[in-house]
Amino acid sequence: MKKKIICLADRLLWMVLLCGGLLSACRNEKEDPMEKGPEVPATPYITKVLEFVPCPGQFVNVLPEFKEGDTQETMNQKVLELIENNKRGLVSLGGFGGYVVVGFDHTIENKPGSRDFRVLGNAFNGNSSAAASGTAKGGSYEPGVILVAYDKNGNGKPDADEWYEIQGSAQKGEVEPWYAEAKEVGNDLHCYSDYEITYYKPKAEPKTEEEEAQYIHWTDNKGGEGYLPKNEYHRQPYFPQWIQSDRLTFKGTRLPQNGLNHGTEEAPYFVLFSFAYGYADNAVNDTEGACIDIDWAVDAHGNAVHLPGVDFVKIYTGVHQVNGWLGECSTEVMGVEDLHLLKN
Ligand SMILES: [Ca+2]
Ligand SMILES: [Ca+2]
Ligand SMILES: [Ca+2]
CATH class of the missing domain: 1.20.5 (Single alpha-helices involved in coiled-coils or other helix-helix interfaces)
Known part of the structure; x- marks a missing residue:
């Protein structure tokens, strides 16, 4: 015993x-977080969607699809199911400011002198007949601004003071080859670092063409106001249906307007031009242009910060422009990938 x-x-x-x-x-x-046991290999792809708040737009409530009863939580989950694990589904962020916040199962390392992660979108090259655009890349480029967060306090969340903006070519004041032509036709080429816009939920869906043209009212902090129209191709409600508030406010950096009509007034043909570097949905996937160096992150004053890595990425539509029948410029996201784990 x-x-x-x-x-x-x-x-x-x-x-x-x-x-x-x-x-x-x-x-x-x-x-x-930089240390990983060999028995739990990290995945190069998105494993978390923390928040998905698109701006009203023609693909909102469709990519992904909203169904009666959906909440912020179930919509986040639907986005994750589309873009996790190299699935490369399509998520649309709608007009300016609409965003998605994603996370990973490890810290994406910031390796010196090399680009660290890639944001996948649905940008493609198109033919541009405009001689004035010179070497500019025209096609369907809908640039999204990128923010990165390193989970410094290790609480598993991106805290407000952990976010830094990736400084792309427009924030740096670089002049794109298509600017001259865009200026000529009256595009707003300012790059605002403190832009703020509010969209108001419509009381009802439009019934007449007139109501469609004045569908979703917006006002901004630069004295501007206008309407996001409803177009004939996309008939579902454009305001995110799971959001109960009667308005949505977005703040951030607003990029120069990159859409140009290369057709005629009667038969418009819109070409959307790319910026040199530093944005989402601004380069063909699997090219260097889609790749981001964490060392491009800057603080609120535009000073470079040197992060050891990145745990969270936020992407929001950076251009505020409606391009005729093509609709509003809206960034699409199909994934985010750790280039070091992919050995790229
Ligand atoms: Ca780097
Ligand atoms: Ca944190
Ligand atoms: Ca796009």
């Missing part, structure tokens, strides 16, 4: 030691 009790005590001691070991292993992993 005595022997048995000693045996049990021994076993208990072993279990306590084993559990303690496992717990401390877990703690170590949390303390140092």
Whole structure:
């Protein structure tokens, strides 16, 4: 009997030691997110969608689809199902300011002198007949501004003071080859770092063409106002249906208007031009233009910050422009990939 009790005590001691070991292993992993045990290989793709708030737009409530009863939580989950694990589904962020916040199962390392992650969109090259555009890349480029967060306090969340903006070519004041032509036709080429816009939920869906042209009212902090029209191709409600508020306000950097009509007034043909670097949905996927260097992150004053890596990425539509029948410029996201894990 005595022997048995000693045996049990021994076993208990072993279990306590084993559990303690496992717990401390877990703690170590949390303390140092750059360290990964070999038995749990990190995935290069998105594993979390923290928030999806699109701006009203022609693909909203469709990509992904809203169904009666959906909430912010279920919509986040629908977005995750589209863009996790290299699925490359399509999520539309709608007009200026609409955003998605994604996370990963590890910290994407910031390797010096190299680009670290890639944002996939649905940008493509098109033919541009405009000689004035010179070497500009025209086609369907709908640039999204990118923010990155390093989970410095290790609480598993991107805190407000952990976000930094990726400074692309427009924020740096670089002049794109298509600017001259865009200026000539009256595009707004300002790059506002403090833009703020509010969209108001319509009381009802439009019934006449007149109501369609004045569908979703917006006002901004630069004295501007206008309407996002409803077009004939997309008939569903454009205001995100799971959001109960009667208005949506977005703040951020607003990029120069990149859409140009290369057709005629009667038969318009819109070409959307790309910026040199630093945005989402601004380069063909699997090209260097879609790749981002974490060292491009800057603080609110535009000073470079040097982050060891990135745990969260936020992407929002950066251009505020309606391009005729093509509709509003809206960034699409199909995934975010850790280039180092992909060995690219
Ligand atoms: Ca880097
Ligand atoms: Ca945090
Ligand atoms: Ca797009």
